[in-house]
Amino acid sequence: MKKSISYLPSTNQRDLHFIVEAVLQRLKQTEMIILFGSYARNDYVVYDEKYEFGKLQFYVSDYDILVVTSGVSDGGAIRSLSNVEDLYYDRAKDPDRQPPVQFISEDMKKLNKYLNDGRYFYTQIKQEGVVLYDSGKHKLARRRKLSFDEIKQQAQEYFIDKFNYANDFLEGAKFYYEKEKYKLASFNLHQTCENLIYAIRLVNTLENPKQHNLTKLLNSVKKYSNEFIKVFPQDTPEEKRLFELIKAAYVNGRYDPDFVVTKEDIDALVPKVELLRDITKRICEGKIGEYGETM
Known part of the structure; x- marks a missing residue:
């Protein structure tokens, strides 16, 4: 240091x-x-x-x-x-x-x-x-090579933590949806995606550099599965608009009074986020299982 x-x-x-x-x-x-x-x-x-x-x-x-x-x-x-x-x-x-x-x-x-x-x-x-x-009384420890059992344990802990956070944010999005507070619902959907991607990165690498940009986050996990491309396809102007909306929701969903999110936007985004959740669960549980097989 x-x-x-x-x-x-x-x-x-x-x-x-x-x-x-x-x-x-x-x-x-x-x-x-x-x-x-x-x-x-x-x-x-x-x-x-x-x-x-x-x-x-x-x-x-x-x-x-x-x-x-x-x-x-x-x-x-x-x-x-x-x-x-x-x-x-x-x-x-x-x-x-x-x-x-x-x-x-x-x-x-x-x-x-x-x-x-x-x-x-x-x-x-x-x-x-x-x-x-x-104080000079202690030295900081060095990172040692972990056994597969220890890697599996850490990966499992990280997965449970981030996946639970993601589900909590998804429930929050649905709560605000029922209250017709669609901007806050969009922010909660962003946070759901963010925590799901954090889970994938942590399970695969035990590392997670801080990031909120959904484009960068999604690009960082595509190498683990081609399925992530299906979540937010960019084939049509409407698909691109929806992705830009949830991407912007991290800031604008909380602070911009002119940020417009409709009921229909949330209706379209929730299935995409739920798909990301399902893919994340499958990918993470599969990787954790691989660690167990290697022991």
């Missing part, structure tokens, strides 16, 4: 130094503090302001920070970090432009187990992260 934030502007460096000192003062059991996400990757947004959907919108990238502790309860860590957040925001001269801070706390032993087991979220943090503080 990187150990310097010299590539960041001085304002951001001061923010992060303040956060580190505040964490160390209030959470004595801290072993490591790791910056991850956009500021670690150096693709952050300082301040983006524009008019969208008739309103002035602005965006500032978060500071994503993993605080690694030992010998402290989850509740104790959360309370201490909440106090740090309050101190951090209290010093802000311009709250609208101040990067939000998002803390994740993890026990050192648990973190090393997750890294050793190759858990994708934590291995990604290790790959892209910047060490802001290191």
Whole structure:
């Protein structure tokens, strides 16, 4: 992992130094503090302001920070970090432009187990992260080669988690449909698709780079089955329109007052999403079964 934030502007460096000192003062059991996400990757947004959907919108990238502790309860860590957040925001001269801070706390032993087991979220943090503080008492574990039994277990866990999320969003879409809130129904259908595709990627690779663009998501799983092409065919202008609608629903379905979704749109989209669900279930269960046969 990187150990310097010299590539960041001085304002951001001061923010992060303040956060580190505040964490160390209030959470004595801290072993490591790791910056991850956009500021670690150096693709952050300082301040983006524009008019969208008739309103002035602005965006500032978060500071994503993993605080690694030992010998402290989850509740104790959360309370201490909440106090740090309050101190951090209290010093802000311009709250609208101040990067939000998002803390994740993890026990050192648990973190090393997750890294050793190759858990994708934590291995990604290790790959892209910047060490802001290191007590020097511990080393981060390396990812080991997993047995097929362990691969099967992780794949099964990921499948259950994402597939259940997808079904919950699908139920949400039907709930909003009954309430005639078709825009929210379209957003829930988008999230159903997103979680189904996450399930496919995790079952096949145990990895899942963050993505919301349905075109990119679908392209990433076509190699696992030609059946995915059948879900959103692009043969006619109407088919293309429906796909662009559900694709846009991730943002527009929540924020754009002029985004139009009709009852007929949802009627046409639900069978497509249910087809994706059925294909996902079959593909994922088949792959998990293959892991079992290899043991």
